[in-house]
Amino acid sequence: MARSKELVPGVGRLSRSQVFVARGLHKGIKKSDTPAAETPAPHVEKSIGGDKNGGKRLVPTTKAPRFYPAEDVRQPKKSRKSPNPPSLRSSITPGTVLILLAGRYRGKRVVFLKQLTSGLLLVTGPFKINGVPLRRVNQAYVIATSTSVDVSAVKIDDKLNDAYFTKTATKGARSAEEEFFEDGKPKAKQPLPESKTADQKEIDNSLIAAIKKTENLSKYLKASWGLSKGQFPHQLVF
Amino acid sequence: MTDSNFKRFVEVGRVVLLKAGPYAGNIAVITEIMDHNRAIIDGPSTGVPRQSYPFKHLTLTPHALTKLPRAAGSGVVKKQLEKEGTVEKWNKSSWAKKRAAVEARRSLNDFARFGVMLAKKQRRDVVRKAVSKA
Numbered sequence: 001m002a003r004s005k006e007l008v009p010g011v012g013r014l015s016r017s018q019v020f021v022a023r024g025l026h027k028g029i030k031k032s033d034t035p036a037a038e039t040p041a042p043h044v045e046k047s048i049g050g051d052k053n054g055g056k057r058l059v060p061t062t063k064a065p066r067f068y069p070a071e072d073v074r075q076p077k078k079s080r081k082s083p084n085p086p087s088l089r090s091s092i093t094p095g096t097v098l099i100l101l102a103g104r105y106r107g108k109r110v111v112f113l114k115q116l117t118s119g120l121l122l123v124t125g126p127f128k129i130n131g132v133p134l135r136r137v138n139q140a141y142v143i144a145t146s147t148s149v150d151v152s153a154v155k156i157d158d159k160l161n162d163a164y165f166t167k168t169a170t171k172g173a174r175s176a177e178e179e180f181f182e183d184g185k186p187k188a189k190q191p192l193p194e195s196k197t198a199d200q201k202e203i204d205n206s207l208i209a210a211i212k213k214t215e216n217l218s219k220y221l222k223a224s225w226g227l228s229k230g231q232f233p234h235q236l237v238f
Numbered sequence: 239m240t241d242s243n244f245k246r247f248v249e250v251g252r253v254v255l256l257k258a259g260p261y262a263g264n265i266a267v268i269t270e271i272m273d274h275n276r277a278i279i280d281g282p283s284t285g286v287p288r289q290s291y292p293f294k295h296l297t298l299t300p301h302a303l304t305k306l307p308r309a310a311g312s313g314v315v316k317k318q319l320e321k322e323g324t325v326e327k328w329n330k331s332s333w334a335k336k337r338a339a340v341e342a343r344r345s346l347n348d349f350a351r352f353g354v355m356l357a358k359k360q361r362r363d364v365v366r367k368a369v370s371k372a
Contacts, residue, residue: 099348109348147349220352238348 086119091144095151098123099143099225099238105132107224111149111207118162126204126211129221134200136165143225145238149217154206160199248293250310251303253324254279258295261286263337265299265328267319270309278309282316283325301327 002022004012014022043058092098096112098121110132113122121139125132168190211217227233246252252268256279266281272290279296280288303318310318319325328334346354 097349145348147347216353216356217349219356220349223352225348235344236348237345 086115086117088115089139089144091146092121092139092142093148095148097145097147097149097221098137099145100132100137100141101143102141103137105135107226108132109145109221109223109225110137111151111211111221112144113151113154113156113160113203116162120162122156122160124200124203124207125221126207127200128204128208129211129218134160134196134203136162143233143238147217147220149207150210150213151207153210154203156203157199246298246300248277248298249302250308251306251318253299253301253303253328254291254296255299256286256291256295257297259291263341265325266291267303267306267315267324269306269315280312280315282312283319288312299328299333300331 002014002019004014004019007013012019020026040061042061044061045056046059047056048054092112092115094112094114097109098112100106100108100110100123108125108130110123110125110130113124113134115121116136118136119139120136121142122134123132123137124134127133208218211221248268248271250268250270253265254268256262256264256266261281264281264284264286266279266284266286268277269280269288270278272278275294276290276292277296278288279286279291282288301324303315303322303324306315306318
């Protein structure tokens, strides 16, 4: 809609008639021809079982709420803002060697595979080289080096998505008694499902073949990264 | 006259190293002295356009073009540079080589630094074995 730019609070750039012209109101306000949405009947006839229950009954389609608040409070407006699709640093491309800066595998150099829809990066050690499995990693906690591996031959299955990596729901609530008795003992760990080890091996085999082509690259991925005396990240070239 | 302690003079033809500004790190030749602060320098084969430059931002090198007339144009400077082969002499000097080595070291990426570490380890190993044998 044509809006009159505010020059000073209360004073717009365009006058009322100029806004009228800019909005094209001489053409009239458009009315959309959407048909009224079909509203279901307020009551539905339902047959009830049992001898003494009257056979049929008119049941309201939408039930009235069980609870009304004591006071009419102002509801906050629903936000119309939506998050932007996740972006990726231009220095990170499939095959780039990344340095993990935080988390269980901090200091490890890993190979970037692809960005998932949540924005997290799918990464692998490869596991055989440095013990980092197929894992999700946040872009913010990563240094992208200029070294990269040729991953054109590595097929990344579509099943490796965010749902593959989310934690499985733990067993339902236990009774207070059970919890009291189990107190102190660590929860029994579920063994890693065979399918996940198979997925890891599949990706790693093709990756390791590509890594072997460059001299010292597997040694490089095996070693940890760290800052030594006199090294400052803003002065280093990665 | 006794020998002066000074070996490098600010004179027409002196090859200088630029210390600051957009052309820092290049060499050029003094073609004319403007006053006690500035000179006109020119580096036609080193990518330095002809311009006035303060002495503060110049370092004198031991090289000089002896046959350069005062206020010579860029073409003449270029010809003299090529005749004397000054740029090659500069590049062969240990001063220039040290500068190049420092620049190379600073531009190493993480993988290259790792390779340097491996090479140093290998060298250290060879030296240690030789020393323990001797």
